[in-house]
Amino acid sequence: MSAFQALVLAGSRGGVDPVADYAGVRHKGLIVLGGETLLTRVLRAVDQAGASWVGVSTSDPEIIAALTSMAKAGPLPAAGGPSQSVHDGASIMGTPLLVTTVDHALLQPEWITEFIAKAPADCDIAVLMAPEAVVRAAAPETKRTYWRFRDGGYSGCNLFLLKNERALNAVAFWRKAESLRKQPWRIAAMLGPVMLVRYALGLMTLDETLERLGRAAGVKAAVVRSCYGLAAVDVDKPADLDLVRSLVEAA
Structure with missing residues (x-):
């Protein structure tokens, strides 16, 4: 796959964002790191990776204003x-x-190009994840959430590839699960008791889990394992911001 487009999620959950507040800005994307905002850093990475068009999902007027001078990037209205x-x-x-x-x-264009290159040709949707050992080797101080499987722990890397229109079935499945987040038993029912028991007992590998989740959503889903541990480091909390600042300043 050569041509692709990119969507950067820059919405808001409402209220005060603790990371933005910690940095003294109104929106997380306006945090300055290494002389650039997070928004600029992410847009530059996807642009250098070869994205032909970049949409930024946001309703924040300052983010929208910042996009007016950026080539190949434009705002799209954020949903709920x-x-x-x-x-x-x-x-x-x-x-x-x-x-x-x-x-x-910390997003880098080579992370994106490797992800896209390694995504199986026959999958509808792919997700990038990093093995726990790789993440800990790259950033021993970071505290990430690891999903546990028979073949080890993995952390998400906030990179997803929707290869074709069938991938929207997975997004619809995600939307349904998101709407049921206060009713976890109903989410469990969507996945089926056998899968849940096997996962709880540590019997499922990461690939098997993604394959079964994809089947439940009506798509062929695949995982790509990143060799870049920093790909799993985002800025969810003030300690994450301190970490990425130290990494950028040390570079």
Whole structure:
């Protein structure tokens, strides 16, 4: 796959963002790191990776204003949650579509190009994840969430590839799960008891889990393992911002 577009999620959950507040700005994307905002850093990475068009899902006027001088990037209205924003963005921009987030502060173009190159040709949607050992080797101080599988722990890297229109089935599945987040038993029912028991007992590998989740969503889903541990480091909390600042300043 050569041509692709990119969608950067820069919405807001409402209220005060603790990371933005810690940095003294109104929106996380406006945090300055290494002399550039997080928004600029992410947009530069996807542009250098070869994105032909970059949409930024946001309703923040300062983010929208910042986009006016950026080539190949423009605002798209943010929805009430990330899954709906992805669905709306994909409906407007089409596929193949790379999806990432504005707080992916350390994002590098080579991470993106490797992800796209390694995504299986026959999958509808791919997700990038980093093995726990790789993440800990790259950033021993970071505290990430690791999903546990039979073949080890993995952390998400906030990079997703919707290869074709069928991938929207996975987004619809995500939207449904998101709407049921206060009713976890109903989410469990969507996945089926056998899969849940096997996962709880540590019997499922990462690939098997993604394959079964994809089947439940009506798509062929695949995982790409990143060899870049820093790909799993985003800015979810003030300690993350301190970490990425130290990494950028040391570079």
